[in-house]
Each structure stands twice: as structure tokens, then as C-alpha cells.
Amino acid sequence: MKTFTKIKQWLVGGCVWYAIISLIFLIIDLIISSNNATHVVSATSFLLMFPFGLSMSGAGMLYKSKLPRWSRILLHYVISVVSFLLFMLLPAGSISSGVYVLLMLVLLTVIYWILFALVHIFSIRWKRVVEED
Numbered sequence: 001m002k003t004f005t006k007i008k009q010w011l012v013g014g015c016v017w018y019a020i021i022s023l024i025f026l027i028i029d030l031i032i033s034s035n036n037a038t039h040v041v042s043a044t045s046f047l048l049m050f051p052f053g054l055s056m057s058g059a060g061m062l063y064k065s066k067l068p069r070w071s072r073i074l075l076h077y078v079i080s081v082v083s084f085l086l087f088m089l090l091p092a093g094s095i096s097s098g099v100y101v102l103l104m105l106v107l108l109t110v111i112y113w114i115l116f117a118l119v120h121i122f123s124i125r126w127k128r129v130v131e132e133d
Contacts, residue, residue, distance in 0.1 A: 006061070013057030018050045025049070038067045055083035073116070081108050 029041045059079035063072050089104055 010057050010061060013060060014050065017053030017056045021049045021053060022046065030052065039089060045088070045091055048091050052083050052087035055079055055087070059083070077112055078110075081105065082113060083111075090111035 025041045025046070043103070056079075059076045061078040062079070063070060066074070085101070085108070089101075
């Protein structure tokens with residue numbers, strides 16, 4: 001029964017990620033293609049947002065697990081970056097060389113650690129506020 005609950009949590013989380021990412025991409029597509037009939041988001045990339053959402057949901061579940069802290073952070077980072085590269089960047093077809101992939105990997109790493117630091121700082125402050133009340 002616990003396995004079914006975890007699978008349900010993973011699928012619901014993946015659907016939430018899919019809905020958020022799809023909404024963001026559709027808004028961007030609406031803004032960019034307002035003048036002409038061409039669309040930025042292809043059907044293939046739109047469909048690949050769901051496996052990306054599932055992998056991000058799985059990464060979030062691993063981050064909330066009982067593993068040691070360093071392994072949770074490392075696994076979350078690896079799953080997030082690899083899933084973005086596999087499901088969002090590579091199918092876009094804009095990759096011309098390995099240097100571009102390396103540059104995107106470095107950029108994603110910097111963005112990930114900045115966002116992670118911000119989330120970590122806010123969660124520490126939130127815990128302090130909750131403990132004080």
C-alpha cells in the first residue's frame with residue numbers, strides 16, 4: 001500500500017510539474033508568436049515536458065527522503081540537470097556542438113546552485129519563524 005501511495009505522489013507531482021511547465025511555455029509561445037502564425041513549442045517538445053515533470057517530481061521525492069543530506073542534494077542536482085538536458089534541451093534541435101552542451105551544463109549548474117541557495121536560505125528563515133511562534 002505504501003508503494004502505491006509513493007507512485008501516486010510521483011505521478012501527481014509529475015502532472016503538476018507538467019502543468020506549470022506547459023503553462024509557462026504556452027505563455028512564452030503566445031507572446032512570441034502573436035504577430036505571426038509560427039509556434040515556438042513543437043508537439044514533440046510539448047510531449048517531452050511530461051517525462052521531464054516526472055523526473056523533477058522524482059528528484060523532489062528523493063530530496064525529501066531519509067538519505068544523508070549530501071546524497072539527497074547530489075542526486076537532486078544530477079537528476080534535475082540530466083533531465084533538463086535530455087527532455088528539454090537536446091530535443092529542441094538547437095545543439096550544434098559539444099561546446100554548446102558543456103556551456104549549457106555549466107549555466108544550468110550555476111542557475112541550480114543559485115536557486116538552491118535561495119531556497120535553502122528561505123527554508124532556514126521559515127523554520128526560525130515557525131520555531132519562534
